[in-house]
Amino acid sequence: MALAQRFCPWRIKDADQKALYLRGDQLLVGDPNVDNCCAEKICILPNRGLDRTKVPIFLGIQGGSRCLACVETGEGPILQLEDVNIEDLYKGGEQATRFTFFQRSSGSAFKLEAAAWPGWFLCGPAEPQQPVQLVKESEPLARTEFYFEQSR
Template sequence: MSFLEDNTGENMDFEDWEEEEAQCCSEDPAGSPMETGQSQASVSSVHTSPRVKAKEPQKFSIFDRDHKVLVLDSGTLKAIPHKSYILPETFFVLASHLAKPSEEKGSPILLAVSKGEFCLCCDKNKGKRKPSLQLKKKKLMSLAAQKETSRRAYVFYKSKVGSRYTLESAAHPGWFICTSRNSGDPVTVTDKTGRRKHTEFSFENPSKTEMSQ
């Protein structure tokens, strides 16, 4: 996955953030427009309004089942063995609103890298039959305020599997963010889960990752 142009503070553990997210989603049942200068962090999953309040995105380092860490290398997300000299990419994670979310699939979220300036997107390139994982130049907080039709390709369902999480595309059901068993391969999406692809990830507080090095 590489960068593509698109024309159209405190960190916490992932489980702690989920609890706060759930509380946030129950605070504003009517939904209200985002206001300039408001404190922004996670988009409520309230179903009555496509434009709802947002808080600050939470920050995490992401690891696959082999404990390979996701890094950004020359504009491409890759999974490499975690070493003391490796600086994991910081992912900005924000809860996202969907008009008709699937509770069975998990919680809809948006993910971004490069200080929230590039967002992960699962979409089909022109002439392609299968979707691919892309990084598009779009600010996370701006994306969160857009209508669902413009935002859906950027939404992933976060679902807990044991102590890890899967990330399934909302726009392309059955397609999951994945890493290869081989070190250094780009992060992609797959509709086939199994030994060759890792689709389960752990989310760690960046400060904890730095302390363990």
């Protein structure tokens, strides 16, 4: 069994228990029962090249063949999915930091901070069927807490 396959049993949900799902090239948050979607299985592998006390992780979808990356736009970072294998990142691929998130515990939930952009966090949208994005920690009403649930 491939390394990524062993680490893909996760679903990520926001504080309202809405799951991350893929539509086109974007990760959205929604209710699979209402939005006619299927919660995405997420692969999680550690970034062994960064400080392990900060719990650096890679997030992959589609069996680990695509990974969430943080890309600079000139107005701050944005999220995008890139066709890069999570196992290559795990083995020490180039530019791995922009694919890395620090997993911070917040009670039973987690916040995911972009390693390449300290103070920027993965954020679920307030409106349904909108993409997940990055926001500054200071953003009021930011929906930055997520729950990891093992999928069956």
